[in-house]
Amino acid sequence: MDQIDRTIIHLLQNNSRLTNKAIGQQVHLTGQAVGQRIKNLEEHQIIQQFSIKVGTLPTQFIRLFLNKVTPSTTITNIVRQFSEVEAFYQVSGQACFLLITHFSDSHLSTFIQKISPWANYTVETVIADKKLSPQQHPERQL
Known part of the structure; x- marks a missing residue:
């Protein structure tokens, strides 16, 4: 190549x-x-597929910190109600769960209202995608 x-x-x-x-x-x-x-x-399978990118709502990273008496199944049941959740991870460290979501402002508020009795949270909203292009990241070039 x-x-x-x-x-x-x-x-x-x-x-x-x-x-x-x-x-x-x-x-x-x-x-x-x-x-x-x-x-x-x-x-030569260097190009394996052609795809499109569909625009989405903003991306949020939500960390959930369970209250001491909250069963993790309660959180799982709440999270499963929201199609805006792209990924849902149980993690080690400070947080108990990490979510990658695409909520509108109003649906984010609804999610927060449902989750708040069971967990504390932080929400980080992506404001710019800073992923490097292949030209900026030469060791990853094909």
């Missing part, structure tokens, strides 16, 4: 709907040559 293949992958990661011709214009190849490179990357 050469730098052109890496650039094609990066372009597809940013927009998987780009045409081979549009990619070719950016890497100075014909659309047909780009198509052959993509096919080769698929055959």
Whole structure:
């Protein structure tokens, strides 16, 4: 795999709907040559699938600290009522549970009202995704 293949992958990661011709214009190849490179990357399972990213509500990280008499099944039953919960982990450390959620403000308030009698909590809301691109993180480049 050469730098052109890496650039094609990066372009597809940013927009998987780009045409081979549009990619070719950016890497100075014909659309047909780009198509052959993509096919080769698929055959070698470097590209394994094409997908889309659906916009979601803001992401929150919620840590739950159980009251001393709260059974963990009570928390589990409450959490399962909310489809906005993407991940629900029982953890060691200060917190008992860690949730990754996508609540609107009003549904977050509803969740907090339901959970508050049973646990203390902290809510951290993502304000910017600072994930490094492959160009910024060279040791992770393909």
